[in-house]
Amino acid sequence: MAGLMIQGTGSDVGKSVLVAGLCRALANRGLTVLPFKPQNMSNNAAVTADGGEIGRAQALQALAARAELHTDMNPVLLKPEADRTSQLVVHGRVRGRLGAENFREGRRSLMPEVLESWRRLQARCDMVVVEGAGSPAEINLRDGDIANMGFARAAKLPVVLAGDIDRGGVIASLVGTRAVLDLEDAAMIRGFIVNKFRGDPALFADGYEAIGRLTGWRGMGLVPWLPCIASLPSEDAVVLDRPHTARSSRRLVACPMLPRIANFDDLDPLRHEPDVAVTMVPPSQPIPPQADLIVLPGSKATMADLAFVREQGWDIDILHHHRHGGAVLGICGGYQMLGREVCDPHGIEGAAGRMAGLGLLDVTTELTPRKALRRVTGTALGAGFEGYEMHMGETAGPDCARPFARTLGGESDGATSADGRVLGTYCHGLLGGAALRGALLARIGVRSSGHDHAALVDRALDQLAAALEQHLDMDGLIALAREHGP
The missing domain is CATH 3.40.50.880 (Class I glutamine amidotransferase (GATase) domain)
Structure with a gap:
């Protein structure tokens, strides 16, 4: 079946949200779609129908795809317990700990189980949308990688790289990622997305063109800053480091x-x-x-x-x-x-x-x-x-x-x-x-508003999907994904 992987130039560039939006957009087109993340590191998790746990981002993506949660959607989950130690969860069950001393070899040995989950998901749907972790530019972590290019290469999966323009330096982050990757890894990347843009897109036309020219990758779209994302749950605790806007309240x-x-x-x-x-x-x-x-x-x-x-x-x-x-x-x-x-x-x-x-x-x-x-x-x-x-x-x-x-x-x-x-x-x-x-x-x-929180999240997913349909080359992404299919 078809498959596409969204990687990012760094953490919190919007990979999880982009995958959720793509899952909902594809589902709205009548496709059977499932999310997948080979390895996740998060203490935010959800319980699946088969009695295990996966990252909450994959739970949101499954909701976006209108699919039941399953442990195959996130076969390896690392839950940090200390600065150098994480609880290791494989196929939804605790398997022990990974520490700094056994991190590389521990991950490497899990690739066969990651690919088992991947193949099972492929057999169940028209398309799998895959989320990477962190950034492929972290070449110091490339040996034993199962989360980014290690998985993309093993699954022969086309990659689209997302960069966050809101944090600044998006041209350097995308072009710089291309520069540090080895040739075989770089060849897996077939396109790029510029995410979280504010203002007039015409002002970034030259920058967008420069990214394509300097990387050789196809531009797949410029996604604006989307207010609806505020209604979606965040996976990474990094968002808690930002001050929340105060509101007048009792x-x-x-x-x-x-x-x-x-x-x-x-x-x-x-x-x-x-x-x-x-x-x-x-x-x-x-x-x-x-x-x-x-x-x-x-x-x-x-x-x-x-x-x-x-x-x-x-x-x-x-x-x-x-x-x-x-x-x-x-x-x-x-x-x-x-x-x-x-x-x-x-x-x-x-x-x-x-x-x-x-x-x-x-x-x-x-x-x-x-x-x-x-x-x-x-x-x-x-x-x-x-x-x-x-x-x-x-x-x-x-x-x-x-x-x-x-x-x-x-x-x-x-x-x-x-x-x-x-x-x-x-x-x-x-x-x-x-x-x-x-x-x-x-x-x-306090008298509650009585709002239906699940309905609020679902509406936000539809709004996100509609925005991606408008600002991404959806037909191009689907065609790219189908190149992977039989």
Whole structure:
């Protein structure tokens, strides 16, 4: 079947969004299309129908393609636990760790499994749209590569390279990538896209022509800055380093930016509430004392991030907030931090040990080797919800007798403090549902807009697809992809 790979001149140039938009545009043309990313590095993940996990960018791309999530869409997922170590997930299941010392050989050995997933996806659809990782210009990582040119060469897949003009230097980044690649890798690139353009396209006509002339690649389009992208979840935590635009509102939700923050898109539905402002609190800054709700988010390394909370003095801010009547919500790793103690007897996150929690919930957590991965449907705060669990650890204690949620199967989840102002849950994705979001916001005196978050994301995908149809050479991209087919 046909296939096309979108690589980028760097991280956050828009590869994930371009692939999502292409998936929706192709699906709207009546093609059966599936997304694929050979190797992803992200702590934002989603639970698949076959009971595994993949990067959330591939989950969004599957949604764009109107396809069910499957582990073949992202066969290798690296989830950073520390600066030099990542949890290794293969075909949706934890397989151990990759560290700096075994990174190259570890990746190289995974190519056969990556190609297995690729071939299975090809057999199921008309076209597979593939996303690269980082940049092929990182030639220091070329040996053992399975994410960019290593995969493109193995799959004999044509590549289109995307550059981000908004960050500046797009001509140099595209032409420079061509300059550092070896001849065989460069030959895989058949076209380029200039992404995130603001202003009059005529002003960049000479630059666009120069890129084509200096690289020998075909220009596939100049994509403007698209406001609809703000409604789509972000995969990379790099976006959290940018200040969020403040909005006039009656209530403030604050979330500390943990070093190993995970699944931070849990907060996205709150960003679209007109009477709520969400602020991500960066390191070295206090949690705003005027916050009405503090959310402790998911974490890939609960104990390390709990230590970081204390280093920043955020524990003092959180306890002060609670003493003065504020509400606190902990999700997954954040829930574990709210308890009396977190224990790691098996060395799941490093050296075995234990650490005192924030003590706002009368529960303790033991980190365990088994990883819970499942989709969940149930009720919480008197409202129905759909979400998913993705955690390593079991939590128990008196406050679990007041569970945050109950599943349709009758199981309990999470805990509630005796005063009702501290909530903890292992369920991600809860706030996407209007009813539960409304029930939570009512606790801090906000009337929810009741917007359908899933519908908002779907509309944004259609808007993105329409923009790509207008600004990209879609027929040229399809023809290029079909060159790969039988």
